[in-house]
Structure formats: structure tokens, C-alpha cells
């Protein structure tokens with residue numbers, strides 16, 4: 460497995476693979492790889508000849524008060540994990556390689572970035588769509604793999620790909636969870652033992668919502684209130700948002716008809732965790 464740090468080298472690697480008629484998958488990540496990331500890479504390997512994963516802690520998607528400086532970085536451990544699932548190359552550029560002096564161009568998706576994480580993390584999705592556009596331009600993959608863990612991100616990137624006629628097929632991989640239900644995340648390692656067990660309220664509250672829908676509840680305000688009450692009962696949980704929107708349009712609704720995205724963000728100490736579930740009225 461190659462570790463490639465420059466855009467020029469990445470382009471050379473990709474064009475050699477193309478000349479051999481190989482299909483190319485891209486799995487964008489920020490590293491500190493866990494089973495959630497590896498699930499994306501395994502799917503990618505099953506569908507394409509060559510898998511490239513990017514490991515880049517992208518500064519433009521972090522707000523000024525966020526965890527950019529302390530975000531976990533472990534290239535040696537990541538390389539071992541990625542090569543173990545058949546990744547062919549890691550793209551690991553420096554910040555200066557991606558954003559040289561006088562960098563001035565950004566990609567911005569309107570409307571669906573105005574809610575959920577877009578509301579609580581201003582500028583976040585502008586950073587995501589910018590770096591993903593750059594990665595698509597550098598790698599020119601046939602397919603790109605993203606996790607449903609970041610449900611809004613998937614919708615924003617899908618909107619961007621359609622609006623800007625990008626020639627890439629998106630593949631979405633279900634959320635990978637720990638045995639006790641906590642969605643895997645690079646940020647879980649920030650949690651203290653007490654916060655780690657308190658964080659179970661996320662998946663528990665989502666399961667409760669799913670059960671309510673299964674039992675016939677269709678009133679979105681009631682479902683939301685039940686979720687809020689489970690989370691606020693946990694003293695270590697600091698609720699940022701719980702929202703239910705029609706899916707995939709992300710429009711407000713009062714009654715559940717067809718599909719809805721229940722998404723939440725909760726802080727435990729300084730650690731911000733997100734989770735979500737698609738609710739389906741059968």
C-alpha cells in the first residue's frame with residue numbers, strides 16, 4: 460500500500476491505474492480509523508479495483524472553537540488498518556498542499572446546509588464540500604463512499620454532485636455501532652468512562668423513537684419530545700439539537716408519512732457526538 464502526500468504523485472498513481480483499465484474508489488476520511496471507516500473501505504474494495512482513502516484533517520470544516528488542534532492523528536496505526544482491508548493507497552496531503560498561500564475558492568451548497576449541523580457549526584459544510592470537491596478533482600474516482608453516520612453530509616454532497624454535474628457515483632454505507640449501540644466515531648476516544656456510558660442515551664433514544672413509530676405513533680412533535688426527554692434525563696448529556704425532517708428533502712412536517720430523518724447532536728463535556736436514524740411509516 461502506498462502513502463502519497465502530493466497531488467502530483469496522486470494524479471500519477473491514478474492515471475497509471477486508469478491506463479490499466481482499473482476502476483477507482485475514493486473513501487474520504489479524517490483518519491483515526493475505526494470499524495466504521497473500515498466498513499466503507501471494504502465496500503469500496505468489493506466494488507472497485509483500486510481503493511484510495513484520503514486521510515486529511517481538513518481545517519476549513521472546523522470552527523474557531525472546535526477540536527482541530529487536538530483531533531486524533533495516527534498515520535502509522537491508520538496505515539496498518541487500511542492495508543488490512545485492501546486499500547491500495549492513502550492520500551495524506553499536508554494542509555499547505557491542499558490550501559496553499561492565497562487559496563481563495565470554496566464550494567457552497569445552499570438551503571439544506573441551513574439546519575441541523577449546518578446551524579450549530581457555521582461554515583462546516585462549506586469546508587466539507589470544498590475539500591470533497593478538491594478530492595474528486597484530484598482522484599477522479601468512479602465511486603466515492605460515505606457513511607450514513609453523517610446523514611446530512613451525505614445529502615449535502617449528493618446535492619453538490621447533482622448540481623455541479625460531478626462525474627462520480629456516491630455509495631452510502633450504514634452506520635457501524637459498538638456492541639452496546641454507540642455509533643463508532645473518532646471522537647469517542649475523547650470520552651471519559653462516565654461519559655462513555657452516558658453516551659448510550661443517543662442510540663437508546665433513537666431506538667425508542669423507532670419503537671414508537673413501530674407502535675403506530677405518527678405525531679412528529681410527540682416522537683421528538685420522547686427523544687428529548689430521554690436525553691435530558693441523563694445529567695452528563697448536553698443537548699444541542701434533536702430534529703425530525705422529511706427524508707431526503709429535509710423539510711419540516713408535523714406528521715410522519717413515508718421516511719423521516721431523526722438526527723441529534725449531544726455534548727458530553729467537550730465532546731460533541733452525532734447520531735441519526737431513518738424513521739419509516741410502514
Ligand code: AMP
Pocket residue numbers: 487488489490495496498499604605606607608609632633634635636642643644645
Ligand atoms: P470522518 O473521518 O469522521 O470524517 O469520517 C469519514 C467517513 O466515515 C464519513 O463518510 C463518515 O460518515 C464515515 N463514518 C464515520 N463513522 C462511521 C460509522 N460509525 N459508521 C459508518 N460510517 C462512518
